[in-house]
Amino acid sequence: MAPRLLTPHRLLDLLSWRSVDFPQIRVLQDGVDVHTRSYLTSRTSRRGQSVPIADTEKLGVLLGDGAQVIVDALNHLDPTLETACRALKWWCDMPVQVNTYLTTGNTAGFDLHWDDHPTVIVQIAGSKQWEVRGPSRLAPLYRDTGPNTEPPDEVVWSGALRAGEVISIPRGWWHSATRTDHDDDRLSLHLTFGMTPHTGIDWISWLGDLARDDERFRHDLGPGTDHAALTAALAELAGENSPTDYLVHRRQTDVRPRRSVTGGAFGAPEKLVCTTPFAPEIVETSEAVTVTAAGRHLRFAPAAAQCVRLLLSGRPVDLADAVTTTGVDAHTLGAVLLEEGLCTEATPALCSAYTALD
Known part of the structure; x- marks a missing residue:
């Protein structure tokens, strides 16, 4: 599963083709930020439009010397990670963002610190040494009345996280990660899924x-x-x-799904997928099926219940198959969900994000 989410090569490919700028991307050596001129450049069109991008040749030199490349919100650049974040968001009912950390050599990571949100760390490749301590202030906030600068002495857990392994760190727990003395692996790549709690x-x-x-x-x-x-x-x-x-x-009112809508320019859509920020709330009665999501409140006939649940399952749905499965005109129903912003057209690129993620 870990390589399906991301690989070191695919990360560099994404940086080659996507526009990124500081501070979304950072590079550290020995725990110190490298100046952006050492790894960022810009691509200028013949009309003078300038787009910031990573200079992958310079980035490669830094990685060869030992460095840590941090890319925040990689789910905004990659459909697979966007899908993974949406699945976690539906599960935990909290906004989710994924940051990625690629480390080569014995580069030091961040010093002992705490985050104002719970995290799930997935080791993708290589290994990294972790140390976790408990909280020194219960339920700390980003904007808080106390500095919360003294970690507790007791180490709750320490050890190496290896490819395919996962660790969850609660909000406010102190932790550090480093590759010091890990010469057995050339690199480490891990994803940190950060959940933003509501307090x-x-x-x-x-x-x-x-x-x-x-x-x-x-x-x-x-x-x-x-x-x-x-x-x-x-x-x-x-x-x-x-x-x-x-x-x-x-x-029910979060209305920030990213959608691909062609407006029929390429013909009627064949597949749809629900991309609401949170799982739609579906209530069935003898009189109607009520759907509340993404700032919309919709009512459908009771006979549409099975088809509604299928189209809003969060998985890509072939509309022709949905007609056969449910006996309902899924094309018409899907057009309503598409128009109301609950679903998006499931393009081949988007569908690829769901492959082998079960």
Whole structure:
């Protein structure tokens, strides 16, 4: 499975053909950032349009000397990793991004540090030595009131992560990774899937946005403010909009799927795939099938239930096969889901991202 997600050569191929710039891409040697002029260049068209890209020849020299190449949000550049992130997002109900770390030689990694989000690390190639310690502050935040700079002394786990192995590190746990004394492998490549949790602070911020609709919260604060009435109004607002309501709101209204839509220019689509940021909520009753996702609220006839669930399964679906399987006009139903932004046309390149990912 690990090589199916990414390989060192495919990473370099992506950097050869995709536009990347600092800080999405960084290169470190001995734990220190290398200046961008040592690995970035630009490609200028005859009309003077300049696009930043990696200079793969210079990058190769750095890798030959021993370096660490870090590329953030690689899911924005590769359909397979975008699909993997979407699958994790549907599973954990949190936004997910994947960063990649390619290390050669005995290059040092980051010093002992903690992240403000949980991570899942997948070792793709080679090996890397890890040290993990517990948290020194419970549930730390990116914007916090405490510095959280002193790691605990106790080492919870240390060892080598090898190709195909996975480790999960909770938010706030200290950790470091290095290739020092790992001469048995020429390189290490690992992916870090970072999940962004929703906290009570996010819920409070959401309440603040909702409060703008209530006149009581828009008045000036001053000597004449009725503190008791305002406090009661806030308690009322919080009671009517619970943390669960906030999570449902975020899940149902996130409208940032990346889609490929031809508008029929290439003919009617043959395959569709659901690309909503979070798994659609599907509710069946005797009267209707209700779908809520990506800021849309749709109703379909009860007879369409099987076809709706198939088209919104998250896997590429051949519409002709769906007609045979469900007995429903999947082409018409798919056109509605495509128009409403819940599905995208499953192009050959996109479908390739789903191969052998079971």
